[in-house]
Amino acid sequence: MTAPDNRVVATMDLLVEDRHFRRAWSSPEDVGRKAVAQNFADIAAMGARPTALLVGFAAPRDLPLSWADGLTEGLRAECAHAGGAVVGGDTVAADTITVAITALGDLGGRPAVRRDGARPGDVIAVTGPLGLSSAGYDLLEAGVLGPEDARRALGGAAAGGADPAWAACLREHRRPRPPYAEGPHAARLGARAMLDVSDGLVQDLGHVARASGVAIDLDTAALVPDPALEEAAALLERLGAARRGPVERMLFGGEDHALAAAFPPGTELPPQWRRIGSAAAPGADGAVVTVDGRPARARGWDHFR
Amino acid sequence: MTAPDNRVVATMDLLVEDRHFRRAWSSPEDVGRKAVAQNFADIAAMGARPTALLVGFAAPRDLPLSWADGLTEGLRAECAHAGGAVVGGDTVAADTITVAITALGDLGGRPAVRRDGARPGDVIAVTGPLGLSSAGYDLLEAGVLGPEDARRALGGAAAGGADPAWAACLREHRRPRPPYAEGPHAARLGARAMLDVSDGLVQDLGHVARASGVAIDLDTAALVPDPALEEAAALLERLGAARRGPVERMLFGGEDHALAAAFPPGTELPPQWRRIGSAAAPGADGAVVTVDGRPARARGWDHFR
Numbered sequence: 001m002t003a004p005d006n007r008v009v010a011t012m013d014l015l016v017e018d019r020h021f022r023r024a025w026s027s028p029e030d031v032g033r034k035a036v037a038q039n040f041a042d043i044a045a046m047g048a049r050p051t052a053l054l055v056g057f058a059a060p061r062d063l064p065l066s067w068a069d070g071l072t073e074g075l076r077a078e079c080a081h082a083g084g085a086v087v088g089g090d091t092v093a094a095d096t097i098t099v100a101i102t103a104l105g106d107l108g109g110r111p112a113v114r115r116d117g118a119r120p121g122d123v124i125a126v127t128g129p130l131g132l133s134s135a136g137y138d139l140l141e142a143g144v145l146g147p148e149d150a151r152r153a154l155g156g157a158a159a160g161g162a163d164p165a166w167a168a169c170l171r172e173h174r175r176p177r178p179p180y181a182e183g184p185h186a187a188r189l190g191a192r193a194m195l196d197v198s199d200g201l202v203q204d205l206g207h208v209a210r211a212s213g214v215a216i217d218l219d220t221a222a223l224v225p226d227p228a229l230e231e232a233a234a235l236l237e238r239l240g241a242a243r244r245g246p247v248e249r250m251l252f253g254g255e256d257h258a259l260a261a262a263f264p265p266g267t268e269l270p271p272q273w274r275r276i277g278s279a280a281a282p283g284a285d286g287a288v289v290t291v292d293g294r295p296a297r298a299r300g301w302d303h304f305r
Numbered sequence: 306m307t308a309p310d311n312r313v314v315a316t317m318d319l320l321v322e323d324r325h326f327r328r329a330w331s332s333p334e335d336v337g338r339k340a341v342a343q344n345f346a347d348i349a350a351m352g353a354r355p356t357a358l359l360v361g362f363a364a365p366r367d368l369p370l371s372w373a374d375g376l377t378e379g380l381r382a383e384c385a386h387a388g389g390a391v392v393g394g395d396t397v398a399a400d401t402i403t404v405a406i407t408a409l410g411d412l413g414g415r416p417a418v419r420r421d422g423a424r425p426g427d428v429i430a431v432t433g434p435l436g437l438s439s440a441g442y443d444l445l446e447a448g449v450l451g452p453e454d455a456r457r458a459l460g461g462a463a464a465g466g467a468d469p470a471w472a473a474c475l476r477e478h479r480r481p482r483p484p485y486a487e488g489p490h491a492a493r494l495g496a497r498a499m500l501d502v503s504d505g506l507v508q509d510l511g512h513v514a515r516a517s518g519v520a521i522d523l524d525t526a527a528l529v530p531d532p533a534l535e536e537a538a539a540l541l542e543r544l545g546a547a548r549r550g551p552v553e554r555m556l557f558g559g560e561d562h563a564l565a566a567a568f569p570p571g572t573e574l575p576p577q578w579r580r581i582g583s584a585a586a587p588g589a590d591g592a593v594v595t596v597d598g599r600p601a602r603a604r605g606w607d608h609f610r
Contacts, residue, residue, distance in 0.1 A: 008313050010392065012359040012407055016399045054317040056361075056405045087315065094321045100361045100405035102317055 008051075009105045009112050011042040017097040025140050028067045030174040031099070032074020037176045039103035040082045041196035041257040044183025047113040048105030050082040055089035056100030063097065071099070082180045110187050117192035118212035118262035124277040125269055126260045127186075128179045129172055130201060131225060131246060134253025135232040136173025139166055142241040146170075154235055165231035176257040182272060186261045189269070194261040200252040202289050202296045205260060209279075209287040212262070217290045218277035223250045251291060313356075314410045314417050316347040322402040330445045333372045335479040336404070337379020342481045344408035345387045346501035346562040349488025352418040353410030355387040360394035361405030368402065376404070387485045415492050422497035423517035423567035429582035430574055431565045432491075433484045434477055435506060436530060436551060439558025440537040441478025444471055447546040451475075459540055470536035481562040487577060491566045494574070499566040505557040507594050507601045510565060514584075514592040517567070522595045523582035528555045556596060 013035070015021060021031045040050040055075055059068065079086055084103070118124075144150050150166050178196060186194055193208045202218070209216045225233075225246035233246045244252070262279055269275060282288070289296050318340070320326060326336045345355040360380055364373065384391055389408070423429075449455050455471050483501060491499055498513045507523070514521045530538075530551035538551045549557070567584055574580060587593070594601050 008409070010315075010357065010359055010407070010409060012361050012393055012395050012405065014361040014363050014395045014397045014399075014403070014405060016363055016397055019398060052315065054315055054407055056317050056319040058319050058321055058403060088317055090317050090319045092319045092321055093324060094319075094403065095401055096399060098319070098363060098399065098403050098405075100317065100319060100403075100407075102315070102359055102405075102407035104313070104315060104409075 007107060009043055009046045009048045009107060010102060011039050012100065012102045013039050015099040015101070023067070025145065026174050028070030029074035029077070032071040033078040033175045035099050035101050036075055036078035036082065036103070037178050037257055038198060039101045040084065040180055041178035041259070043103050043105035044178060044180045045113070045194045045196040045259055046105065046107070047110055047183055047187025047191065047194065048107045049184050050084040050103060050180060051106045052084055052087045052104040053079050054102040055086060057089065057091045058094035058096070058098040060095060060097070061093050108184065113187050113191050113194045115193050115195055115208050116211035118208050118214050118279045119192060119264070120214055120279055120281040121265045122192060122214070122262040122279040123265060123267060123269070123275055124205065124216055124218070124260065124262055124279060125273040125275045126197070126201070126258055127182045127273045128256065128258030129226060130197065130223070130256050130258050131229045131249035131253045132169045132172035132232070133176060133255040134244070134249045135229055135236060136169035136171070137255070138236050138242040139169055139232065140173065142236065142239050153239055165228040166235060168228040169232045173255065176255060178257040179259055179272070182259055186259065186273070190264055190267055191261040192264060194259060197256040197258045197260055198254060200254050201256070201260060202251050202291070205289050208262060209289055212279070213282065213287050214279040215282045215285070215288055215290065216277055216279050217293060218251070220247055220292050222274060222276045223247050225250060251296065312412060314348055314351045314353045314412060315407060316344050317405065317407045318344050320404040320406070328372070330450065331479050333375030334379035334382070337376040338383040338480045340404050340406050341380055341383035341387065341408070342483050342562055343503060344406045345389065345485055346483035346564070348408050348410035349483060349485045350418070350499045350501040350564055351410065351412070352415055352488055352492025352496065352499065353412045354489050355389040355408060355485060356411045357389055357392045357409040358384050359407040360391060362394065362396045363399035363401070363403040365400060365402070366398050413489065418492050418496050418499045420498050420500055420513050421516035423513050423519050423584045424497060424569070425519055425584055425586040426570045427497060427519070427567040427584040428570060428572060428574070428580050429510065429521055429523070429565065429567055429584060430578040430580045431502070431506070431563055432487045432578045433561065433563030434531060435502065435528070435561050435563050436534045436554035436558045437474045437477035437537070438481060438560040439549070439554045440534055440541060441474035441476070442560070443541050443547040444474055444537065445478065447541065447544050449475070458544055470533040471540060473533040474537045478560065481560060483562040484564055484577070487564055491564065491578070495569055495572055496566040497569060499564060502561040502563045502565055503559060505559050506561070506565060507556050507596070510594050513567060514594055517584070518587065518592050519584040520587045520590070520593055520595065521582055521584050522598060523556070525552055525597050527579060527581045528552050530555060556601065
């Protein structure tokens, strides 16, 4: 959201234990890094440079100090990585661990990029990984938390190697790496609408479509899955866990924290931005998101597997 | 805290039910107004004008909608009163009501007033009510929540009148009214250190004394209690409740949200700022706060009653 002076943008998220993170699934450093990443991704999606963070931390008095230290280290590290600094906060006692994050960003004199600026004819493009976080979540749910579980569940070949697929997916889920610098970059390139992909590409672009009054069609030919995503999706199927194909995960998987934007037609996009679709005047169905010209639905899309 | 660009200041507080507020003691509008007041008072104490608020709200799914609506109304009303606007936030489900508030303020081109700028010879002054909130808290603890309780506990004479003392103290506790505009005003007058009195005047000025490396002496002759405070202190004594005299409440009572500041010697203070003491080079005791030249202690100060 833009603060009234139009120079600073700000965003806030609340994370509650066992609703937004699990201590059994993520280290405190992971929780800290992800908390910052999802907020600074929001800042970047407005076209701003992350600058400052305020952290509210509510925790039971018997929480191990090492957990709080780990969280702080994760917050600090991701903040430094994104180019910001922790400038304040509050610590209180409570029954449940709750982390409140406010992130501030600097627009560098430009207006904030919002969700309502897409126009018919715009190019829809994305930067950053898609789908891996969703596979990571399903791996955690299937009990694959680390190398031991992977060996047991997947066998030596699938579990091993320098950077096995399951490890890449867990990493994207635990420590997403939003392409922070691409937010201001896209704004300078003229992006008319932008957001970070947190609830799934189709759902989030639905916000852009409705706010902008355009229809958006995505082209699955342009959605080329990461090899690790393909492999992890196959592994999950072998485990009898969630049956979602790699392209379906790219379209509907949450917590990617990639950036998606609408650019004016003819914008010369740098290689890190992949064109994945286009905006048009809304048809009979209204301001909706379609995939290859057909209604986009998350469940039962077997043809995407 | 100052954001890195030095134009915007930001502050965050977490409020947890039954630790920072009680639904039995305060209406949801009260909770909302106080949550904003304590954060915007922090903003004002840095010499900034309150501009924007972000609100994180965690609540059980079975919380009555009317409570959430009341909270929102209180947040909105105090925000408007202070001159700011709610610009964003987050709502999540949780077992305990938790309100996270981030407040932003505009320094108007001035540097932020901090706690470490007081110098020997400075005048210590205060604006806003002191002690009434503390009496309000003790009245609530003694079961005086409204007119019925007041009549029962205090008798007709003490309870009645247009604005009885107990009502004034409850109001200051439930809905503190920080003198927002006096923060930037004090900055323009040259205030070298400032804070809002949230933990009690002596304790908070202790932060200024230590951060600035000065000793601060307060003059009780300048601490003239509000008549409502005198009356409420007497009522509390009659009730057999907390035995703290009015001046002791002014020195040690919390949640006043008055502003206290150090001004250079010779500053012409407007009438709303009362001179209550002075700063000096630290003596043998170091950077401490004294009252009438004697060590300041909260307990057992019967001579202040």
